[in-house]
Amino acid sequence: xxxxxxxxxxxxxxxxxxxxxxxxxxxxxxxxxxxxxxxxxxxxxxxxxxxxxxxxxxxxxxxxxxxxxxxxxxxxxxxxxxxxxxxxxxxxxxxxxxxxxxxxxxxxxxxxxxxxxxxxxxxxxxxxxxxxxxxxxxxxxxxxxxxxxxxxxxxxxxxxxxxxxxxxxxxxxxxxxxxxxxxxxxxxxxxxxxxxxxxxxxxxxxxxxxxxxxxxxxxxxxxxxxxxxxxxxxxxxxxxxxxxxxxxxxxxxxxxxxxxxxxxxxxxxxxxxxxxxxxxxxxxxxxxxxxxxxxxxxxxxxxxxxxxxxxxxxxxxxxxxxxxxxxxxxxxxxxxxxxxxxxxxxxxxxxxxxxxxxxxxxxxxxxxxxxxxxxxxxxxxxxxxxxxxxxxxxxxxxxxxxxxxxxxxxxxxxxxxxxxxxxxxxxxxxxxxxxxxxxxxxxxxxxxxxxxxxxxxxx
Amino acid sequence: xxxxxxxxxxxxxxxxxxxxxxxxxxxxxxxxxxxxxxxxxxxxxxxxxxxxxxxxxxxxxxxxxxxxxxxxxxxxxxxxxxxxxxxxxxxxxxxxxxxxxxxxxxxxxxxxxxxxxxxxxxxxxxxxxxxxxxxxxxxxxxxxxxxxxxxxxxxxxxxxxxxxxxxxxxxxxxxxxxxxxxxxxxxxxxxxxxxxxxxxxxxxxxxxxxxxxxxxxxxxxxxxxxxxxxxxxxxxxxxxxxxxxxxxxxxxxxxxxxxxxxxxxxxxxxxxxxxxxxxxxxxxxxxxxxxxxxxxxxxxxxxxxxxxxxxxxxxxxxxxxxxxxxxxxxxxxxxxxxxxxxxxxxxxxxxxxxxxxxxxxxxxxxxxxxxxxxxxxxxxxxxxxxxxxxxxxxxxxxxxxxxxxxxxxxxxxxxxxxxxxxxxxxxxxxxxxxxxxxxxxxxxxxxxxxxxxxxxxxx
Numbered sequence: 001x002x003x004x005x006x007x008x009x010x011x012x013x014x015x016x017x018x019x020x021x022x023x024x025x026x027x028x029x030x031x032x033x034x035x036x037x038x039x040x041x042x043x044x045x046x047x048x049x050x051x052x053x054x055x056x057x058x059x060x061x062x063x064x065x066x067x068x069x070x071x072x073x074x075x076x077x078x079x080x081x082x083x084x085x086x087x088x089x090x091x092x093x094x095x096x097x098x099x100x101x102x103x104x105x106x107x108x109x110x111x112x113x114x115x116x117x118x119x120x121x122x123x124x125x126x127x128x129x130x131x132x133x134x135x136x137x138x139x140x141x142x143x144x145x146x147x148x149x150x151x152x153x154x155x156x157x158x159x160x161x162x163x164x165x166x167x168x169x170x171x172x173x174x175x176x177x178x179x180x181x182x183x184x185x186x187x188x189x190x191x192x193x194x195x196x197x198x199x200x201x202x203x204x205x206x207x208x209x210x211x212x213x214x215x216x217x218x219x220x221x222x223x224x225x226x227x228x229x230x231x232x233x234x235x236x237x238x239x240x241x242x243x244x245x246x247x248x249x250x251x252x253x254x255x256x257x258x259x260x261x262x263x264x265x266x267x268x269x270x271x272x273x274x275x276x277x278x279x280x281x282x283x284x285x286x287x288x289x290x291x292x293x294x295x296x297x298x299x300x301x302x303x304x305x306x307x308x309x310x311x312x313x314x315x316x317x318x319x320x321x322x323x324x325x326x327x328x329x330x331x332x333x334x335x336x337x338x339x340x341x342x343x344x345x346x347x348x349x350x351x352x353x354x355x356x357x358x359x360x361x362x363x364x365x366x367x368x369x370x371x372x373x374x375x376x377x378x379x380x381x382x383x384x385x386x387x388x389x390x391x392x393x394x395x396x397x398x399x400x401x402x403x404x405x406x407x408x409x410x411x412x413x414x415x416x417x418x419x420x421x422x423x424x425x426x427x428x429x430x431x432x433x434x435x436x437x438x439x440x441x442x443x444x445x446x447x448x449x450x451x452x453x454x455x456x457x458x459x
Numbered sequence: 460x461x462x463x464x465x466x467x468x469x470x471x472x473x474x475x476x477x478x479x480x481x482x483x484x485x486x487x488x489x490x491x492x493x494x495x496x497x498x499x500x501x502x503x504x505x506x507x508x509x510x511x512x513x514x515x516x517x518x519x520x521x522x523x524x525x526x527x528x529x530x531x532x533x534x535x536x537x538x539x540x541x542x543x544x545x546x547x548x549x550x551x552x553x554x555x556x557x558x559x560x561x562x563x564x565x566x567x568x569x570x571x572x573x574x575x576x577x578x579x580x581x582x583x584x585x586x587x588x589x590x591x592x593x594x595x596x597x598x599x600x601x602x603x604x605x606x607x608x609x610x611x612x613x614x615x616x617x618x619x620x621x622x623x624x625x626x627x628x629x630x631x632x633x634x635x636x637x638x639x640x641x642x643x644x645x646x647x648x649x650x651x652x653x654x655x656x657x658x659x660x661x662x663x664x665x666x667x668x669x670x671x672x673x674x675x676x677x678x679x680x681x682x683x684x685x686x687x688x689x690x691x692x693x694x695x696x697x698x699x700x701x702x703x704x705x706x707x708x709x710x711x712x713x714x715x716x717x718x719x720x721x722x723x724x725x726x727x728x729x730x731x732x733x734x735x736x737x738x739x740x741x742x743x744x745x746x747x748x749x750x751x752x753x754x755x756x757x758x759x760x761x762x763x764x765x766x767x768x769x770x771x772x773x774x775x776x777x778x779x780x781x782x783x784x785x786x787x788x789x790x791x792x793x794x795x796x797x798x799x800x801x802x803x804x805x806x807x808x809x810x811x812x813x814x815x816x817x818x819x820x821x822x823x824x825x826x827x828x829x830x831x832x833x834x835x836x837x838x839x840x841x842x843x844x845x846x847x848x849x850x851x852x853x854x855x856x857x858x859x860x861x862x863x864x865x866x867x868x869x870x871x872x873x874x875x876x877x878x879x880x881x882x883x884x885x886x887x888x889x890x891x892x893x894x895x896x897x898x899x900x901x902x903x904x905x906x907x908x909x910x911x912x913x914x915x916x917x918x
Contacts, residue, residue: 009474016470083843083844093538114846157841157842175886176886176887179887179893180886382612382616384542385543386573424639427638434641
């Protein structure tokens with residue numbers, strides 16, 4: 001589609017008065033809804049009361065809401081958003097030149113806040129609802145550290161205590177992420193720890209373990225359910241997280257509409273799906289309604305290929321198999337990905353609404369090996385200035401390939417991708433790329449089968 | 460002065476079409492000019508030819524230009540600026556609430572680019588002029604790493620080779636800064652090194668030395684003067700650097716004027732003076748002309764008090780005593796500041812134009828110990844979101860004190876400060892603050908006298 005607008009600036013910033021005041025709930029637009037969560041003990045759909053001991057009440061309501069397409073953003077959250085939103089929609093003029101492509105490339109940049117990623121959009125909302133409910137304390141887990149950092153900022157802002165269970169090996173590899181969270185007042189506990197029963201059990205069985213995300217989730221939930229004043233919060237996968245992240249897509253659409261721009265392709269990296277789901281939300285609703293024919297592309301690491309090589313099946317959300325069962329694309333909660341620096345994309349499953357949309361053919365997916373992703377990241381950084389997070393660089397690589405296709409065909413497509421965050425805390429990954437020490441291993445079919453073997457027998 | 464504007468947004472972003480297309484040269488507005496550089500061998504003012512072997516030609520012209528108040532920004536630089544400018548002018552609503560002050564606090568935030576600071580404003584310009592002159596290679600030194608990072612980005616953009624001499628102890632303490640520069644294609648050499656004669660000499664005399672900024676400068680200059688295709692560039696202190704940084708003040712003034720805002724106090728941290736000089740430039744010109752009565756406050760670390768305890772004297776710009784002599788506030792080129800994490804504020808001297816303005820009573824200065832600065836930084840981060848660089852946090856502490864004065868007096872002053880950058884690469888400093896291990900030592904009169912003893916005898 002031709003870019004008909006004259007004089008598109010390098011960065012389109014909406015005014016604060018133009019910011020969306022409602023989130024977009026993609027499930028309301030879906031003709032066939034994603035399947036409900038299943039209670040693993042009863043085999044029946046989960047109801048509100050099943051989730052209340054773990055999650056904040058309003059978040060549970062949002063999680064279960066498949067009917068309201070727009071949900072008001074409370075003023076308190078809007079005020080917080082104004083500290084770092086609207087985020088810029090950037091026209092990648094320099095990149096287009098370097099790639100020598102007729103494509104028009106745009107990216108929505110979510111890294112201009114101290115947490116360094118889009119995670120703050122949901123952290124702000126979740127902390128607000130916790131405060132409103134009269135809670136005093138939240139728990140969560142973090143792997144790569146972006147979510148933990150974002151939630152630390154949100155809890156500092158709303159005056160909540162926060163305990164972050166950080167995968168032990170991550171807390172050792174990324175000591176600065178830990179300091180960052182502490183600067184915002186969070187208590188960071190390397191997991192497994194002796195602060196929980198499950199942590200003690202794991203430590204006694206595996207004294208030297210570096211921990212895992214699954215274990216950190218279990219510790220965080222254990223603390224949360226013990227107290228009336230405490231709940232557990234999660235930074236991806238769940239539908240209410242995608243709801244909050246829809247602010248990314250809504251702003252993007254407003255900004256593009258303002259300049260008469262219509263994307264032909266929208267690309268997002270996909271771990272649990274929060275950024276991708278947020279970015280595409282309003283555009284996907286239009287596609288479902290037959291109002292556009294945009295190609296949506298999810299990009300994941302070849303080392304953890306939930307969409308491209310996973311199964312659409314009921315699975316647990318955590319390695320400890322304590323959560324409700326979720327119908328989603330998954331490589332199995334017991335799948336162990338090879339070491340991969342894009343920590344945010346190592347999750348075994350995928351948001352259930354996105355899974356359903358992918359299953360129904362509304363979007364496609366592809367995967368890349370890590371070295372190719374870092375090569376794209378470095379090229380991007382040198383011409384566009386911004387140093388991308390390894391996760392975001394997957395979307396960059398996807399955009400490169402689409403732009404190069406246009407070079408071959410001569411098509412002037414409008415390519416939009418989500419630049420979810422910055423890589424300031426990922427310099428060791430860039431270093432191993434420079435030194436040629438980066439692992440590009442991809443799971444064998446046998447590796448995947450081991451993961452699939454951990455899928456529950458119900459389905 | 461009362462804030463008469465209704466509905467000032469959290470962040471004022473100028474449109475790209477509103478960006479200044481000229482820099483502001485404060486020296487042209489000064490009734491008494493700063494004294495010219497003196498050639499140490501002849502005792503006479505330096506002329507263009509004295510500086511050409513070291514610096515790019517157009518930069519030398521800008522350095523010597525005390526008559527043109529406005530200098531055109533070339534289109535190529537404007538295009539580069541559009542990748543990260545205009546920068547936001549932020550109304551610190553949350554901070555005002557936390558401080559419970561009637562003051563209206565604004566900050567110009569220069570950290571929204573990968574180099575993490577305002578340094579990119581001058582790096583962009585210097586790399587452009589080098590390219591235009593047909594050079595292929597630049598050299599520089601870096602201590603804290605912000606300048607080296609900014610110049611790496613600019614050289615990647617314009618296609619220039621760059622060698623950064625990084626103080627050896629800094630390159631070991633801040634390995635990620637090194638990786639960042641390498642990601643943008645720069646060659647980073649820990650200094651002293653065996654790549655130069657001066658480096659070899661220092662290494663043979665002090666085999667275990669961690670290096671110094673002075674030594675790194677000498678190495679970078681030695682390489683630059685050896686080649687017709689190479690020049691040396693500097694990130695602060697010099698007048699042409701302040702000229703480029705005036706884009707900060709010009710944008711600020713445009714944004715404030717748009718909302719009818721007139722600052723009563725302007726505060727900036729001061730190392731070599733580039734950010735402070737850039738921020739105040741157009742406002743200072745108005746003050747010189749009697750059009751405002753703004754209070755300008757330079758904030759420096761108590762560990763390196765050039766303004767507050769230094770002498771206004773002719774001094775060398777580098778520890779190696781190889782540069783022209785500069786009339787400036789200085790604690791002596793041989794002064795050794797105690798370890799201080801605000802690496803960018805450890806310079807012994809101060810830009811000559813700012814020195815003259817301070818000497819003539821147009822501005823004031825104060826200093827703070829490091830722990831007080833980090834306490835302010837942490838409080839700021841928790842309410843405003845942004846994690847400040849240690850250097851920038853000096854200005855924050857200054858703004859806190861002015862805002863608290865307003866709380867006592869009830870005055871609704873408009874306080875503006877420069878938030879020059881982010882602290883992502885300074886987490887070890889935040890960590891030592893949390894752990895109570897931060898040094899707050901302040902030089903004794905005897906320590907200062909040792910520095911003054913290294914001043915040249917001419918004056």
